Amino acid sequence: MIPLSEQKETIMIYVAVTVVAIAANALVAGATFIRARFISANLGDLDLPEAGIPVFAALQALGAVGLTAGLLGFAAVGIAAAVGLVLFFGVALGAHLKARAYRSAASPALFLALSVAALACAVIR
Template structure:
């Protein structure tokens, strides 16, 4: 069980750290997607910080502080539920798989963290 948890969580860490960096750098696709869903550009650093904190929390959970890992995974699940909801509200469906994928990774990490 731990190996599955470690693999899924490592992927979630890399994915969230990567998108946090893209948010901090205001990558063109990030700006375009944010505009489409009605997210002000001024909120990007805050959202990037939340994603980065989630990645760090998942890492801490992976290396031996399980309560932090569970809290981080829970926070990321809630965060990406909000992201999916923003896409639905704005009727931007063509790329909803991206926040949906991050949501799935966070949820899988949470389930496996609790189950181990």
């Protein structure tokens, strides 16, 4: 059995990583919905159809909502949301690399790393 002090540490790390992931995804989803200049510049490198941009924002926002549900005790929903975000940002990073948009590839790479960390913490918890 894991000592109580280690359980508390694990939970604190899970909460901290997940709160950061929720905040980051919610903020960028909101910025995408309002077509913030830095988002438009990042997505402009990929030659994406305009109609797809709100879908990307909605998927990211739903990921943040799912991570929040995981924090509130719905562990399976939190894990599913983290898996979805890992897939979303894995595809986003691949799209940036395929388009040779290296300048803007750091953003999806950072979010992918954050999503992997949130997933790992949710599974270990």
